């Protein structure tokens with residue numbers, strides 16, 4: 001597994017060599033041993049899947065507050081996404097900065113995010129599917145969200161937003177006194 005750190009501490013792009021033969025191909029998508037340094041003792045406890053029909057749809061940006069803060073591994077199974085991570089850790093040198101990575105079924109990449117980061121994406125194709133590995137259980141009472149068009153983040157989404165859930169349209173904007181979350 002090739003691990004390429006992002007300049008957001010604890011975030012990394014994961015790439016694996018897909019092994020082809022006359023039958024087709026095989027790839028390892030996750031290995032707790034190879035990712036031990038990034039996982040830091042966390043274990044995957046929930047696996048989720050989302051399907052998004054329309055190109056240009058935005059989901060997120062979501063995170064969970066401690067003690068349900070979670071690491072995530074996100075992989076695209078079909079289609080493609082402009083995947084975004086926002087660092088919400090006040091102690092981080094990249095506090096309130098965002099980075100994006102294109103994930104697609106074709107590039108076979110995954111993104112690993114540390115606790116204390118928000119995640120969202122915009123689909124770059126129709127019929128896009130994402131697979132999520134989570135290291136904390138879904139805890140609605142501890143879920144937080146950022147508005148996709150928050151001026152304090154100024155995320156450069158590549159396409160006009162096609163579809164957002166009512167909830168995602170109503171996340172609160174970051175206030176000047178936002179102190180971040182410390183996982």
Ligand SMILES: Cc1cn([C@H]2C[C@H](O)[C@@H](COP(=O)(O)OP(=O)(O)O[C@H]3O[C@H](C)C(=O)[C@H](O)[C@H]3O)O2)c(=O)[nH]c1=O
Pocket residue numbers: 048050059060061062119120121132138165
């Ligand atoms: C996350 C989650 C959601 N749900 C239920 C709650 C809603 O009734 C329905 C859809 O949830 P939501 O609108 O939060 O789905 P997305 O907008 O795709 O959110 C996800 O996509 C963003 C980009 C992420 O990074 C999160 O992992 C995840 O929140 O599934 C569950 O039952 N279990 C779960 O673990």
